[in-house]
Amino acid sequence: MITSSTDKRLQLLKEMSYLSMDDSTGNFWLQQLRKEAKESNQSDKEEWAIRTLIRFYYNAGDIEKVNQYITQIDSLAKQTGIYSDNYFDAHTFRCQLFLWDEQFEKAADAAIHLYNLAKEVNNETGIICSCETQGLINQRIGRDSIAVNFFLEGLDLLEKKDKDYRYIVQFLNNTIESELKLNRFNSVHKHLEELTALISDIRNNKYGPDPAFPYDRCFTLAEAFYASLYVREKNAPEALKHINAAKPYVDDLDDQFVQIFYLYSVAGYYKLTGQYTQALNTINTVMELDNDPEMKKQRAEILMEMGNTREAALQYREALTQNEDINSNAFVRQLSQLHALHDMNNLELQVKELRVTELELGAKQQQLKWTIGLAGLLLVVVILGTVIYMHTHKLKNELQKDKLALLESENALRIARDHAEESDRLKSLFLSNMSHEIRTPLNAIVGFAQILDSEMEDVDERKEYTHIIMDNSALLLNLVNDILDISRLESERYRFTFAEQNLAECCRSALTSVEHRVKPGVELRFSPEDENLMLNTDKLRLQQVIINLVGNATKFTEKGFIELAYTVDKANGLVQFTVTDTGCGIPADKQDAIFERFEKLNECVQGTGLGLSICRIIAERFNGEVLLDKKYSGGARFIFTHSFNL
Structure with missing residues (x-):
């Protein structure tokens, strides 16, 4: 029986942890809260404590601890059969930790699983969290159109729920960043108006006092978004207006992302207005903070405008080389697939050559039978004389040796033929399995892609088909990876690193x-x-x-x-x-x-x-x-x- 004193103590421990949320003291109180909540069978409070511990280790970048507590919150969810908001929050922290560590495959796998589970149990918070994570993953790997779809899905659910204005600001920032890259200017204008209006409402305490809200960061980033938008629309006066509005706040912000985005917009403004020296100096400063291929491309364009075509060409080459390095793994996989097909064609050729050899030996065996028949006729003639008999006897011995040699050759051929037939069987089995295993996901990918290509108006149905394509693409990749793995391991082309x-x-x-x-x-x-x-x-x-x-x-x-x-x-x-x-x-x-x-x-x-x-x-x-x-x-x-x- 849970007493009121137990409830009061757990509430006190929770409040104590809030006072030092991000240091070792807060961690101590959270551990105590988790332990006592478990002992008193208050699973909701235990789950909140575990989720907050995961947040603590997420901020510290400690993936091992995060995984340890994820196992605990999973076990708790299986015991209770409840997948709460805390459960989805905890898994979102881990997904995003994978993302920042550039473990994109793990991040995507975990995010898709989280999204499907949230849909299954109809948890809106879980859907929102997984939409944000999948949007960020696609944004990081350059698939901004897919990222925008996830951000908008999450944003739509957020605005229908109780207004979590901080989370809405976060979603709007992510959406605007991807829409700018896609040059969707009308959508950017619309979302920037929503963002600036929301920041103004928060500043005016429309949702109650919030002294911890990062007004300066949000205001500066919004102005930088506006500046970038007007640079892309080639509206220099409006771009300068927003650059000047953000300038007083940039240097005081300890936020590298905002500084990079602001300086990138300033470089674009200088380039637009023909101030190439200032543009070059600014983009050089940006590249000291973020040496991204997009920054190198912007620098190359500025150098080209300045007439420095040689250095511009070198900069373009660096950007292309960096992009090629990013895509090199995909190229190597494709090359390995071609090599595997080549090996298979060689195997078919060897099987055909063995069959030709078998036919030739069959003809020699027939010739041997005729020779043995002739020897039998000679044996009858031997009776006519000793000289003829001795000659025939010698010939018979020689033929017997030839027969044994041919039998040995036939036996060796039979073994080689058995090996060839086994290889042929494995090849046929391989082709049969692969034609089924590959055709299944390919049918799903092609079929649903054709449906998406049509002018479909149902957004939910489109998203469902998109997820089917993504799942089957991942399945197809796993099949190919298995085939390539066993090929490399058997050929000993793969070196182990101990x-x-x-x-x-x-x-x-x-x-x-x-x-x-x-x-x-x-x-x-x-x-x-x-x-x-x-x-x-x-x-x-x-x-x-x-x-x-x-x-x-x-x-x-x-x-x-x-x-x-x-x-x-x-x-x-x-x-x-x-x-x-x-x-x-x-x-x-x-x-x-x-x-x-x-x-x-x-x-x-x-x-x-x-x-x-x-x-x-x-x-x-x-x-x-x-x-x-x-x-x-x-x-x-x-x-x-x-x-x-x-």
């Missing part, structure tokens, strides 16, 4: 990347024997094995738990990992085949059937192995060993 790693941290990072796949009602566990164990390993490939094994478990486990554990076998110099689940298990007739390529336990589940083959190859490079524990009957358990002596 270094001392904290094993527990590696495992937690791997679990974080797959936890969104875990079905509701399933508990994801981690049981390390030694939290401080250091292991000489290739971190990325070790995590790939863990992600593949745990990812497989998530596909077939509907309830119960999935547990990753490791123990140290000092006697044999090994670390032994186990991935245990309470899923449907593996039928006895498939247990020996699951490590074969393209073998799938369930044909209805998407995948290449290469995951376990990749795990086995990587394990062998670690002087270990991957195997199925056939004695375990509660689901499935895979064992993976890694040697200390590498």
Whole structure:
């Protein structure tokens, strides 16, 4: 029974944490609040404390601590069955921490999962948070049109809810920044009017006193937005008016983003009015703060206007080189795909050559039969004389030797033919699997893209189709990556990079990347024997094995738990990992085949059937192995060993 004294104490702890929210004192009170709320079974207060701790470590940039508390808030949500505003706030902090660390794939994966969950449970705060995060991700990678769609969706929901004016200001700033890049001038004018009116209302205490609101930053950024807009519209007088309005505040602001945007607009104004020396000096100052390709392009345009074509060309080249570096990974992936196709064509040619050789040997065998028949005729003639008999006997021995040699050749050919047929079977199986696995997401991508290309007016339906395209694009990329991975690993073109790693941290990072796949009602566990164990390993490939094994478990486990554990076998110099689940298990007739390529336990589940083959190859490079524990009957358990002596 929760007493009033307990409530009062928890409320007091909450107020104490507010007094020192961003330092160690506040952290202490939050930890105490979380502990006492848990003991008194007040899950809402416990969840608020965990969410606020995540915010604390988000501000400190400590991703390990953020992941630790994300696991706790996930566990709490599964226990209560409630996905509250605090839950979505907490996950948003982690998504954005991935984004600022430029882990775009992790950020996008987590944001999409968050968005879908928020839609499923109809939590508007969750939808708003995930819209902001997906907008920021697309903005950072240059897909501003998609970013604007997410920002506007979140902004529309915000304005329908209780007016959170701070959050609306934030959404408007992000929307205007992307719309300026897209030259959507009418939309920028509209949103700037809304932004300046809202800032004025806040300053006049329309929503109550808020002394902590950053008026100067918001006012200065809005003026910088106006200046950039009028520069793009080639309206120099209006641009200068807003530059002068923002100028008194810029130097006093400790905000690099506002300074960069303001100075970039000033450089644009100088260029527009022919003041090229001032424009060049200003853009040089901007590039000291942010050496972005867009800044280099602006500098090249200024140099071109000044007549310095040589230096302008060099600057354009630098900008292009930087963009090429950004896109180089995509190019390498495409090149690897072409190489894989070339290898497949070579395999087909080898199979044809073996079949031709087989036909030639068949003809020689027929010739041998005729020779043996002739030898039989000679044996009859031998009866006529000793001389003829001796000659025929010698010939027979020679023919017998030729026959044995041909039989040996035939046996070698049969083995080569069997290998060729096995390769041909694997190729056919590969093409069959890929034609199905690739056609499924491609049909979704092409089909929904055609629908989007039509003049569709239903915004919600358009967004739903867009998400389907994005999900299937990610699925298609995973299929291609599996194929390329096994190609590189087998050809030994991929070099492993070994270094001392904290094993527990590696495992937690791997679990974080797959936890969104875990079905509701399933508990994801981690049981390390030694939290401080250091292991000489290739971190990325070790995590790939863990992600593949745990990812497989998530596909077939509907309830119960999935547990990753490791123990140290000092006697044999090994670390032994186990991935245990309470899923449907593996039928006895498939247990020996699951490590074969393209073998799938369930044909209805998407995948290449290469995951376990990749795990086995990587394990062998670690002087270990991957195997199925056939004695375990509660689901499935895979064992993976890694040697200390590498």
